[in-house]
Amino acid sequence: MKKEKIKKEKTKNQIKPESKLFSLEEAIDFLKKNHKPKFDETIELHFHLGIDPKQTMQMVKGSLTLPYGPIKSKKIALFVSPGFLTSAKEAGADIVGSQELINDISEKKKIEFDIAIAEPGIMKDLAKIARILGPKGLMPSPKNGTITTDFKKTIETFKKGKINFKNDDSGNVHVAIGKMSWPKEHIIANGRVVIEMVQKARPPKVKGSYIKSITLCSTMGPGVKITS
Numbered sequence: 551m552k553k554e555k556i557k558k559e560k561t562k563n564q565i566k567p568e569s570k571l572f573s574l575e576e577a578i579d580f581l582k583k584n585h586k587p588k589f590d591e592t593i594e595l596h597f598h599l600g601i602d603p604k605q606t607m608q609m610v611k612g613s614l615t616l617p618y619g620p621i622k623s624k625k626i627a628l629f630v631s632p633g634f635l636t637s638a639k640e641a642g643a644d645i646v647g648s649q650e651l652i653n654d655i656s657e658k659k660k661i662e663f664d665i666a667i668a669e670p671g672i673m674k675d676l677a678k679i680a681r682i683l684g685p686k687g688l689m690p691s692p693k694n695g696t697i698t699t700d701f702k703k704t705i706e707t708f709k710k711g712k713i714n715f716k717n718d719d720s721g722n723v724h725v726a727i728g729k730m731s732w733p734k735e736h737i738i739a740n741g742r743v744v745i746e747m748v749q750k751a752r753p754p755k756v757k758g759s760y761i762k763s764i765t766l767c768s769t770m771g772p773g774v775k776i777t778s
Contacts, residue, residue, distance in 0.1 A: 591769040611716040618736035619711025627663035631671040641701035
């Protein structure tokens with residue numbers, strides 16, 4: 551009896567979802583059905599792109615607001631000129647600072663936030679830590695909506711589910727779209743918005759196939775290839 555149980559468990563673990571293409575809905579069902587960890591796993595979309603990440607003109611990046619979010623609480627840093635410190639501290643950011651914050655990051659080479667927002671007047675000073683923020687995708691930019699004087703509104707937008715995405719050094723994009731415990735419909739809605747935005751972010755300089763594959767996976771689960 552014990553051997554039979556072990557055999558059934560082994561067979562179950564031999565499922566190879568990568569052998570076929572799933573719809574987004576089917577892939578979510580598969581991950582939920584095969585969920586084993588006791589913690590609430592994060593579900594992500596991974597895009598394998600046909601870009602050359604070394605070419606600046608082929609960089610893929612953008613921002614979007616998830617219909618259902620945020621996936622996890624984001625720690626926000628707000629960089630402002632001295633004259634904006636009072637209003638900035640009332641806007642709801644987790645970290646607020648001016649030149650002293652920039653100097654601290656420059657010296658320690660340590661980042662303790664997930665999103666960086668800046669007031670336009672401080673941008674010239676942020677050049678000092680651009681090499682620290684840049685590789686992490688944290689350098690404020692107009693395209694990502696992270697350069698502003700409307701601190702409160704911008705911070706609220708990010709807290710509610712606005713995210714930025716950017717390709718990594720291997721030419722891939724990874725975006726979290728939900729938690730395992732969430733209703734299937736919420737994960738689907740987030741996933742569709744992300745797929746659409748990554749498709750729209752195709753650089754004009756990219757030739758041939760742009761999105762080579764899309765994989766849905768959970769923190770500890772298998773990767774499931776899906777149709778776009």
